[in-house]
Amino acid sequence: MTASAEFCRYGDKQNSPFFEEWLGRLLEDRDRQGLTDHIGRIDTLMITVEPGHSAAYVGELCLMTPYHYLVTLESEQHFTHILRIDMNAPDILVREVKDANLHGIFRSLNEVYPIGAQRPNSRYMGEIFQVANLHEVVEAQKAREIRFFHQDQIRRLELPGNTAIVKPSPYTHNIVGYWERPDPGIRVYALGLSSIRNDIQAAYETAKEMRETLGLDALLLPIDHLATRVYSQNREVAILEYLTLSSYYYWGSYDIPEQNSSTNVTKSVHFDNAFPSPVKVFTAANHPYFCNHLLGIPSPTEAFVRNFGPRLHHLAIAVQDGHTAGMTNIDYVVHALQHCGRDFLLEVIGSEQEGLKQIFSSASEHSSLIIEYVQRFGDFQGFFTKENVAGLTAAAGADETLRGLENAARRG
Helix, strand or coil: CCCHHHCCCEECCCCCHHHHHHHHHHHHHHHHCCHHHHEEEEEEEEEEECCCCHHHHHHHHHHHCCCEEEEEEECCCEEEEEEECCCCCCEEEEEEECCCCCCCHHHHHHHCCCCHHHCCCCEEEEEEEEECCHHHHHHHHHCCCCCECCHHHHHHHCCCCCCEEECCCCCCCCEEEEEECCCCCCCCCCCCEEECCHHHHHHHHHHHHHHHHCCCCCCEEEEEEEEEEECHHHHHHHHHHHHHHCCEEEEEEEEEHHHCEEEEEEEECCCCCCCCCCEEEEEEECCCHHHHHHHCCCCHHHHHHHHHCCEEEEEEEEECCCEECCEEHHHHHHHHHHCCCCCECCCCEEECCCCEEEEEECCCCCCCCEEEEEEECCCCCCCCCHHHHHHHHHHHHCCHHHHHHHHHHHHC
């Protein structure tokens, strides 16, 4: 039986006695019931975009990440485009709404927030976990008060029919799904008619050709981590909830006081390497927004959540360690993408001597997600450095794309 509470703890953030008590109790209960061993890797990530945006977004992802377009699944109200690296990394499902006026639960999670409402069909939805026995996992989670969509709701929402989906979290607004798949087995989604859509294929081929021409194929690795932003008061419960739903453990938290923020890290118990199942990060303000006028410091995390709602902020792509054309690989990747017209929020921060370099792209106009690039050097042992996180957090708060949307929302 896996012992989820025995992993080393890192960080300097002080958690509440409530968190420390329930962290131990929940992990021990999860291990005892066999859920830790039954719930495996993250198999799939789900993102939804506005009608007409999927080809551009698939092209964007296939240029800036190592993903490839596989196939499109068409259901009554959605196109779902499957992107894949290989079976050792999660798929990405880019879900495109056919009718811009379609209303549903996922759209409603956007519409109550001023900027989220401007792109009501665009959001990161959540992850699907591979499980050893779907029935046993679902029944065990139901006994722990976890609520699932029933199969008729899954059908009407046009989510893969071979999955069990937990209802959206009140803390992150993300969903978690489970499906049963043996490790050697291929991923097959029970969802609609399969075809290769010409516009998606053309966007993919253009992006893939450019990626190869720039020499990025050898440098871009799978997803390193997924970073969700939540309200300050929901930091601890969001972490505990995710640990209840997954087979992840609590790695630790770092305080970033100059940005009124903390970064909180969870990792899969099953993999030392993040590529089969990306690290899940939760970022939250240390103080709520109504303290800002007394604190006198920036609060980019709380501002983001107030404008977009709790949601995924960025996905991070790892960069192969090494050098290309006299530059560190991450500098080469950024330089190449800038020449393709891709914008970034800051210069590459960190150094080879410190063991880590990182950068944020500008937010995608199609999904509102930022792509981070991260290169770790040699035997660097940590997950990040506090200095880098502070710089990235500040840059994200100054993103002109998001600020423009925020100003437009205020004028409206």
